[in-house]
Amino acid sequence: MxxxxxxxxxxxxxxxxxxxxxxxxxxxxxxxxxxxxxxxxxxxxxxxxxxxxxxxxxxxxxxxxxxxxxxxxxxxxxxxxxxxxxxxxxxxxxxxxxxxxxxxxxxxxxxxxxxxxxxxxxxxxxxxxxxxxxxxxxxxxxxxxxxxxxxxxxxxxxxxxxxxxxxxxxxxxxxxxxxxxxxxxxxxxRGGSYYEIDVIGKSAHGSTPHLGVSAIADAAKIITALDGMKMRTSNGLVADSGKRLAESQLVLRISGGDVSYSVPDRCTLRIMRATIPGHPIDITKDLRRVVRGLGLRSRVEIKMQMGPGDLLKxxxxxxxxxxxxxxxxxxxxxxxxxxxxxxxxxxxxxxxxxxxxxxxxxxxxxxxxxxxxxxxxxxxxxxxxxxxxxxxxxxxxxxxxxxxx
Ligand SMILES: [Zn+2]
Incomplete structure (x- = not known):
């Protein structure tokens, strides 16, 4: 026809x-x-x-x-x-x-x-x-x-x-x-990639904090540094706001510390990066670079979550x-x-x-x-x-x- x-x-x-x-x-x-x-x-x-x-x-x-x-x-x-x-x-x-x-x-x-x-x-x-x-x-x-x-x-x-x-x-x-x-x-x-950031410090009696390494204090520094990360922008794609489509990032959860009078030796962050077409969906390397730049005394482990619903391209x-x-x-x-x-x-x-x-x-x-x-x-x-x-x-x-x- x-x-x-x-x-x-x-x-x-x-x-x-x-x-x-x-x-x-x-x-x-x-x-x-x-x-x-x-x-x-x-x-x-x-x-x-x-x-x-x-x-x-x-x-x-x-x-x-x-x-x-x-x-x-x-x-x-x-x-x-x-x-x-x-x-x-x-x-x-x-x-x-x-x-x-x-x-x-x-x-x-x-x-x-x-x-x-x-x-x-x-x-x-x-x-x-x-x-x-x-x-x-x-x-x-x-x-x-x-x-x-x-x-x-x-x-x-x-x-x-x-x-x-x-x-x-x-x-x-x-x-x-x-x-x-x-x-x-x-x-x-946009898609979404989720990460768990484990901050492992060193415990000590709470009356002598200088003897330990507070995982919570170091996690706080990480959160501030995450806020300063540069988000990528798409060349041709437009968001429903009318602006160019761009990544964004959010800390979704923070957990750590205990009830006893001790230097907290563990703090975990869950973060989400909203990703855009044509750009990386795994930003583990970027996150590692940011954390390394902080010179923290805690050990930091960063893992991308890959379970069902955790990663969407x-x-x-x-x-x-x-x-x-x-x-x-x-x-x-x-x-x-x-x-x-x-x-x-x-x-x-x-x-x-x-x-x-x-x-x-x-x-x-x-x-x-x-x-x-x-x-x-x-x-x-x-x-x-x-x-x-x-x-x-x-x-x-x-x-x-x-x-x-
Ligand atoms: Zn709906």
């Missing part, structure tokens, strides 16, 4: 989406509490919903969390296009005035836990998925919808899907998480890729704005997809900026006017991506 004819057909299908249906589904999802590790009920609801629409969804158990839901339209094609969202939320934070599970709409805003992060996105993905299947459009790819769990804790759900082969044939994935709203496509993210999907271009085109079509391409500052499920599968991935969806960006905050709310538009954009983008083999 010629591009113009194809686009007209895609638009016709996407325009059949009823915004009211997307909003009602977002409300329904908000009304089923799904704090991470307790996603069982919402997972069952999504299963039931998909089955009611005539699909054959499968439930994939995740250790310690509610099960993920995977549902496919089409079969036997060489490739699939993925639509992905997480169904868990953070806890109810202090300060809610609205019922966090009431899903009330007031002055065009839908209030509720997960309104932004990310039950609106999830509802928009689901309706787009259903619309694509019901359209009967001939596609060259399967379309796979995934609702995952555990994103807010450690991405356990998506890792389970990756391990179980659900990304093997995927040629591109859209995550419906819309930090910043529909004016933004997140096409990359930064990633980015090229700005001129088929995935980015197609999403950008349809966002422009439905919002009349050219979306900004940004990199997220924090890690998320898309890091796992990029790192463990190599599948091109981007995130965008209904969301807010500035004061309204109450992610992980009380009074979380989203402008409902975005929900139908987001669903149409997902629908059009996937139809176009799935029309090519």
């Amino acid at each position: 010629k591009a113009a004819g194809r686009d007209a057909a895609i638009t016709r299908i996407s325009e059949s989406i009823d915004a009211k249906e997307v909003i009602a589904l977002a409300q329904e999802l908000i009304r089923v509490p799904s704090v991470y590790r307790k996603e069982h009920q919402v997972s069952a609801r999504i299963m039931k919903k998909l089955a009611g629409w005539g699909f054959d969804p499968i439930s994939v158990p995740v250790e310690g969390f509610g099960p993920c839901v995977v549902c496919q339209h089409g079969k036997g094609k060489k490739h699939s296009v993925g639509l992905n969202g997480h169904m868990d939320t953070v806890e109810v934070k202090e300060g809610w005035k609205h019922d966090p599970f009431g899903a009330k709409i007031e002055k065009g805003m839908l209030y509720g836990l997960g309104a932004l992060d990310m039950k609106s996105g999830l509802a928009a993905l689901m309706i787009a998925f259903k619309t694509i299947a019901e359209s009967g459009a001939k596609l060259d790819c399967n379309v796979r919808f995934q609702a995952v769990t555990g994103e807010e804790e450690n991405s356990a759900g998506i890792r389970t899907l990756i391990v179980n082969g659900f990304f093997k044939d995927v040629k591109a994935t859209i995550v419906g998480e819309g930090i910043g709203g529909l004016g933004v496509i997140t096409h990359g993210r 930064p990633y980015f999907s090229p700005t001129d890729s088929e995935l980015v271009n197609t999403a950008r085109k349809w966002i422009k079509h439905y919002t009349a704005n050219n979306p900004r391409l940004v990199c997220g500052l924090s890690e998320a499920d898309d890091n796992q997809v990029a790192e463990l599968t190599g599948v091109p991935v981007i995130c965008f969806g209904p969301g807010e900026r500035g004061k309204l960006a109450r992610y992980h905050q009380p009074e979380e709310a989203v402008k409902v006017s975005q929900l139908g538009i987001a669903s149409k954009i997902y629908c059009s983008t996937v139809l176009e991506l799935a029309s090519a083999p």
Whole structure:
């Protein structure tokens, strides 16, 4: 089919989406509490919903969390296009005035836990998925919808899907998480590397501190020196703040000392370096150099942590890729704005997809900026006017991506 004819057909299908249906589904999802590790009920609801629409969804158990839901339209094609969202939320934070599970709409805003992060996105993905299947459009790819769990804790759900082969044939994935709203496509993210710094001093009676070496005093010097380290900046990538993407570093924990009157001989720091694409993810050498420069009397051991969830690489999907271009085109079509391409500052499920599968991935969806960006905050709310538009954009983008083999 010629591009113009194809686009007209895609638009016709996407325009059949009823915004009211997307909003009602977002409300329904908000009304089923799904704090991470307790996603069982919402997972069952999504299963039931998909089955009611005539699909054959499968439930994939995740250790310690509610099960993920995977549902496919089409079969036997060489490739699939993925639509992905997480169904868990953070806890109810202090300060809610609205019922966090009431899903009330007031002055065009839908209030509720997960309104932004990310039950609106999830509802928009689901309706787009259903619309694509019901359209009967001939596609060259399967379309796979995934609702995952555990994103807010450690991405356990998506890792389970990756391990179980659900990304093997995927040629591109859209995550419906819309930090910043529909004016933004997140096409990359920083990663994170974690380090443990062990400071080993020398104990002595507390009344004669000069006879010992205080590990706590030396750890304090290390913390000050860490603050002075120069962070690397990316040449071409932009953060969602609009500034150039840069590393950052934080001491997450300090522990040491005892109750007895003794010179503390042990102090441990846990630090995190947020890393950026194109630059080292292991900065152990940099840390050693900084510590050596201090000439401490304590012995210092520095180890990068490599356990699950400890290390995530930064990633980015090229700005001129088929995935980015197609999403950008349809966002422009439905919002009349050219979306900004940004990199997220924090890690998320898309890091796992990029790192463990190599599948091109981007995130965008209904969301807010500035004061309204109450992610992980009380009074979380989203402008409902975005929900139908987001669903149409997902629908059009996937139809176009799935029309090519
Ligand atoms: Zn989220």
